[in-house]
Amino acid sequence: MSDLRKTSVQDLLRSTDLDREVLVRGWVRTRRGNKYVQFIALNDGSTIHNLQVVADAEKFPEENLKEVTTGSCLAVRGKLVASQGKGQAVEIQASEIEVLGTSNPEEYPLQKRGSDQKGISLEALREIAHLRPRTNTFGAVLRIRHAMAFAIHKYFNDNGYFYVHTPIITGSDAEGAGQMFRVTTLPEQNPPLDEAGQVDYKQDFFGKPTNLTVSGQLEGELAAMALGKIYTFGPTFRAENSNTARHLAEFWMIEPEVAFNDLHDNMDLAEDFLRSLVRYALEHCADDLKFLNDQYDKELLNRLKFVIDNEFQRLTYTEAVEILKSAKQKFEFPVDWGTDLQSEHERYLVEKHFKKPVILTNYPKEIKAFYMKLDDDGRTVRAMDVLFPGIGEIIGGSQREEDLQKLVTRMREMHVPEEDLWWYLDTRRYGTAPHAGFGLGFERLILFVTGMSNIRDVIPFPRFPKSAEF
RNA sequence: GCUUCCUUAGCUCAGCCGGUUAGAGCAUCUGACUGUUAAUCAGAGGGUCCCUGGUUCGAGCCCAGGAGGGAGCGCCA
Numbered sequence: 058m059s060d061l062r063k064t065s066v067q068d069l070l071r072s073t074d075l076d077r078e079v080l081v082r083g084w085v086r087t088r089r090g091n092k093y094v095q096f097i098a099l100n101d102g103s104t105i106h107n108l109q110v111v112a113d114a115e116k117f118p119e120e121n122l123k124e125v126t127t128g129s130c131l132a133v134r135g136k137l138v139a140s141q142g143k144g145q146a147v148e149i150q151a152s153e154i155e156v157l158g159t160s161n162p163e164e165y166p167l168q169k170r171g172s173d174q175k176g177i178s179l180e181a182l183r184e185i186a187h188l189r190p191r192t193n194t195f196g197a198v199l200r201i202r203h204a205m206a207f208a209i210h211k212y213f214n215d216n217g218y219f220y221v222h223t224p225i226i227t228g229s230d231a232e233g234a235g236q237m238f239r240v241t242t243l244p245e246q247n248p249p250l251d252e253a254g255q256v257d258y259k260q261d262f263f264g265k266p267t268n269l270t271v272s273g274q275l276e277g278e279l280a281a282m283a284l285g286k287i288y289t290f291g292p293t294f295r296a297e298n299s300n301t302a303r304h305l306a307e308f309w310m311i312e313p314e315v316a317f318n319d320l321h322d323n324m325d326l327a328e329d330f331l332r333s334l335v336r337y338a339l340e341h342c343a344d345d346l347k348f349l350n351d352q353y354d355k356e357l358l359n360r361l362k363f364v365i366d367n368e369f370q371r372l373t374y375t376e377a378v379e380i381l382k383s384a385k386q387k388f389e390f391p392v393d394w395g396t397d398l399q400s401e402h403e404r405y406l407v408e409k410h411f412k413k414p415v416i417l418t419n420y421p422k423e424i425k426a427f428y429m430k431l432d433d434d435g436r437t438v439r440a441m442d443v444l445f446p447g448i449g450e451i452i453g454g455s456q457r458e459e460d461l462q463k464l465v466t467r468m469r470e471m472h473v474p475e476e477d478l479w480w481y482l483d484t485r486r487y488g489t490a491p492h493a494g495f496g497l498g499f500e501r502l503i504l505f506v507t508g509m510s511n512i513r514d515v516i517p518f519p520r521f522p523k524s525a526e527f
Numbered sequence: 528g529c530u531u532c533c534u535u536a537g538c539u540c541a542g543c544c545g546g547u548u549a550g551a552g553c554a555u556c557u558g559a560c561u562g563u564u565a566a567u568c569a570g571a572g573g574g575u576c577c578c579u580g581g582u583u584c585g586a587g588c589c590c591a592g593g594a595g596g597g598a599g600c601g602c603c604a
Binding site: 087089090091092093094095096098109111126127140141142143144145162163164165166168169170171172173174175176177178180181183184234235236272293295297298299300301302303304305308309310311389390399400401448449450451452453495496497498499500501502511523 | 528537538539540552553554555556559560561562563564565566573595596597598599600601602603604
């Protein structure tokens with residue numbers, strides 16, 4: 058009986074040990090048949106494939122089968138047998154069907170897709186995000202999401218990196234990565250005021266203003282200056298009013314930080330990391346990827362294979378500007394050295410000119426963050442952006458400025474308050490070292506690997522402006 | 528935040544020049560059919576035409592405001 062408890066749809070579909078009694082539990086996707094025999098497609102989330110349950114109607118009371126509707130939950134006992142039908146190798150000849158949970162078909166919104174093949178849209182599914190994991194699409198996306206999270210930890214662990222937990226609540230708002238969400242326990246009505254009439258955060262929970270983190274990088278650098286090779290993988294929060302298919306207010310970020318790495322090491326790491334993740338997905342998520350490829354994007358598998366077979370194109374910002382200036386294509390926005398590239402420019406480089414992932418480096422210092430290492434020419438910094446087709450920037454990173462004086466100079470130029478970051482500057486005061494790192498947006502990675510087109514469809518419960526349901 | 532498009536049955540959509548009782552396909556329900564695979568066949572039920580106000584003899588359709596959604600842009604990962 059304990060053996061029976063362990064069976065999953067995945068295990069049963071792969072099984073060659075037939076004509077044995079099994080117990081399987083799952084949710085009904087569809088039921089069809091006649092008054093003599095019923096066919097139930099059962100899914101338990103272990104795989105995108107369904108297990109066919111065959112029920113001879115005469116063996117079951119009518120009320121029993123009547124409750125077996127799309128969305129209901131069953132425990133089925135029966136014999137695993139070779140299928141008489143053509144759609145599947147094995148099926149269960151049911152001897153007992155227990156309805157664990159009914160699902161009113163007049164109300165349950167995720168009814169089977171009909172013969173017209175027009176299902177519920179991804180937009181409509183966002184309105185019922187609490188139920189959408191039960192669809193094939195979101196089942197596939199969530200299994201792939203899991204596999205990628207695991208592969209990330211595996212990659213770093215296999216390569217000698219340590220996983221560091223950086224704080225979610227931060228006392229500094231000087232990281233420069235975007236607007237922050239305030240964290241406070243002060244009362245909304247009549248908060249305590251100081252002598253100047255401002256809200257007195259000395260009386261707040263932490264005794265100072267605090268926010269949700271926008272990045273674990275600065276704390277990650279602290280750890281890298283002791284452990285050598287570290288990475289973070291945690292939630293980050295940005296209160297930007299961003300309304301695009303590539304931004305979330307709450308997203309997960311992976312940030313490796315490596316002592317003694319320079320910009321080239323950083324690029325090598327980013328490229329090897331991304332390629333190994335895509336390879337992992339192709340090796341471990343074949344069924345789900347095939348479904349997404351067939352259903353949404355016929356080029357998905359080809360694109361993934363292309364990425365693991367081809368090196369990324371590396372060039373400097375200055376070289377990119379020259380290419381864009383001599384391009385025959387007309388751009389809506391002009392290209393000029395010193396201004397940041399627009400989406401259309403990045404897309405041109407990745408999708409038209411090179412037709413492969415691109416790593417752009419050595420941007421003008423004015424358009425990048427204060428902590429990036431200044432190049433010898435004094436005009437550019439050792440930044441790198443990895444640009445992917447359809448996604449744009451998937452990774453942003455840099456070699457960090459390890460020289461205390463140069464770093465302080467940059468902070469003053471960019472009006473970053475030194476006093477708030479005294480602890481960060483201590484890394485440059487005591488045993489400073491060259492180091493480099495980057496941030497990978499987890500959901501953007503999942504966008505690329507799944508071929509989904511909206512980032513709100515690759516996270517279970519998306520958070521974006523005006524939306525925090527579920 | 529800006530630009531632009533959209534909102535009609537559970538879902539996907541049609542709805543002509545503003546005209547009287549708002550349609551289709553799928554889903555659901557009922558019935559038929561001895562192994563289905565997008566089952567098939569027959570029938571039935573199902574509507575705050577996003578909301579508010581206006582124009583008009585008359586508004587799903589025209590106008591104004593609002594709400595929600597999509598795409599693009601900016602910010603970035």
